[in-house]
Amino acid sequence: MQLTDTLQNFQTPCYLYDTALLARTLDAIRHEVQQHDNYHVHYAVKANSNPRILSQIAAAGLGADCVSGGEIRAALAAGFPASKIAFAGVGKADWEIRLALQSAIGMFNVESFEELEVISQLATAMNLRARVSFRINPDVAAHTHAHITTGRAEDKFGIAKEDMVRVIRMAQTMPCVDFTGLHFHIGSQLLVMDDFEELCRCVNQLQLELDSEGIFAPNINVGGGLGVDYETPAANPIPDFQAYFSTFTRGLQLREGQQLHFELGRAVVAQMGSLLTRVLYVKQGRQKQFVIVDAGMTDLIRPALYDARHHIDNLSATAAEPAVTYDVVGPICESSDVFARDILLPPTRRGDLLAIRSAGAYGETMASQYNCRSLPSVHFIE
Numbered sequence: 001m002q003l004t005d006t007l008q009n010f011q012t013p014c015y016l017y018d019t020a021l022l023a024r025t026l027d028a029i030r031h032e033v034q035q036h037d038n039y040h041v042h043y044a045v046k047a048n049s050n051p052r053i054l055s056q057i058a059a060a061g062l063g064a065d066c067v068s069g070g071e072i073r074a075a076l077a078a079g080f081p082a083s084k085i086a087f088a089g090v091g092k093a094d095w096e097i098r099l100a101l102q103s104a105i106g107m108f109n110v111e112s113f114e115e116l117e118v119i120s121q122l123a124t125a126m127n128l129r130a131r132v133s134f135r136i137n138p139d140v141a142a143h144t145h146a147h148i149t150t151g152r153a154e155d156k157f158g159i160a161k162e163d164m165v166r167v168i169r170m171a172q173t174m175p176c177v178d179f180t181g182l183h184f185h186i187g188s189q190l191l192v193m194d195d196f197e198e199l200c201r202c203v204n205q206l207q208l209e210l211d212s213e214g215i216f217a218p219n220i221n222v223g224g225g226l227g228v229d230y231e232t233p234a235a236n237p238i239p240d241f242q243a244y245f246s247t248f249t250r251g252l253q254l255r256e257g258q259q260l261h262f263e264l265g266r267a268v269v270a271q272m273g274s275l276l277t278r279v280l281y282v283k284q285g286r287q288k289q290f291v292i293v294d295a296g297m298t299d300l301i302r303p304a305l306y307d308a309r310h311h312i313d314n315l316s317a318t319a320a321e322p323a324v325t326y327d328v329v330g331p332i333c334e335s336s337d338v339f340a341r342d343i344l345l346p347p348t349r350r351g352d353l354l355a356i357r358s359a360g361a362y363g364e365t366m367a368s369q370y371n372c373r374s375l376p377s378v379h380f381i382e
């Protein structure tokens with residue numbers, strides 16, 4: 001990315017979205033998926049719900065994976081067909097279930113017996129049908145940060161494997177509920193395909209159990225979680241979708257006519273986004289040099305929340321001067337408001353423009369107004 005006059009004039013902090021890279025990423029996904037007529041990709045709206053980004057993803061033909069009523073509204077407004085919307089989440093409120101029923105979404109990913117009963121009651125009262133898949137907790141410990149692993153037995157998500165048949169049988173007795181399949185999601189930022197292979201083995205095992213019960217699951221949804229390269233984003237702007245999809249092609253034993261669904265969030269949008277921020281001060285501490293920037297954890301909370309590391313470029317640096325070690329920190333009154341510790345940057349000065357890379361996923365959507373700050377603005381490059 002060159003430091004153009006346009007970039008120079010942006011008020012910071014702001015997000016910059018590269019829609020051409022998003023288009024190439026969507027092409028790469030399409031290239032893999034179109035080789036299988038039973039593969040369907042739903043974009044996880046929570047990763048980035050900017051209306052323009054959502055519209056571009058909807059136009060590329062993906063479905064949407066929503067985790068709230070607000071996301072269902074955003075997905076519909078962006079042009080995702082209701083039939084391609086899946087609604088997940090451990091705590092669906094009654095109004096959200098009603099909205100999903102009224103909108104005739106493709107399916108609910110149901111996470112408990114208790115939720116199934118409420119959906120059944122509401123659907124019956126509204127005289128509408130609810131298509132439900134069950135999120136099964138596969139008890140797989142994915143290799144990622146503890147805050148973003150979701151498929152272990154002790155996590156709050158999903159229904160225990162042992163209860164799978166019982167919950168399906170219960171759904172089959174409900175007059176307004178249609179059982180549509182099984183759903184899984186083991187975690188996020190997964191780069192080791194072993195985790196997905198383990199998920200495949202678990203799904204195959206559960207399918208054998210369904211066979212023995214004479215139950216057919218029309219849809220298998222393996223969730224999302226494919227990670228991106230945060231360390232060298234310029235070298236790997238597009239995730240290895242070939243390795244990802246082929247892991248499931250090889251690992252899953254699908255039944256005749258079964259549809260396979262994926263819910264990718266981060267892998268679709270992370271690399272197309274940068275957070276632009278200006279250097280306010282370069283402060284000489286007692287032991288360290290701090291680059292204090294005008295963006296903070298309110299704009300991008302991942303480093304504070306998950307110890308995440310984002311690559312940072314100084315766009316204003318010119319000649320190849322020897323690099324200096326800095327901590328890059330924000331202005332928020334929290335010690336965790338640190339973007340990077342002990343990183344090498346070209347000599348950095350007040351007024352320099354920095355780009356915090358791979359910020360397209362879980363960046364803008366998690367922004368807050370803590371400290372009475374304004375939300376970051378957004379710009380697009382084509």
Ligand SMILES: *Cc1c(COP(=O)(O)O)cnc(C)c1O
Binds near residue numbers: 046225226266
């Ligand atoms: C968050 C989430 C996803 C997307 O996860 P990524 O790691 O961004 O791909 C998919 N499915 C469900 C149910 C989720 O909660």
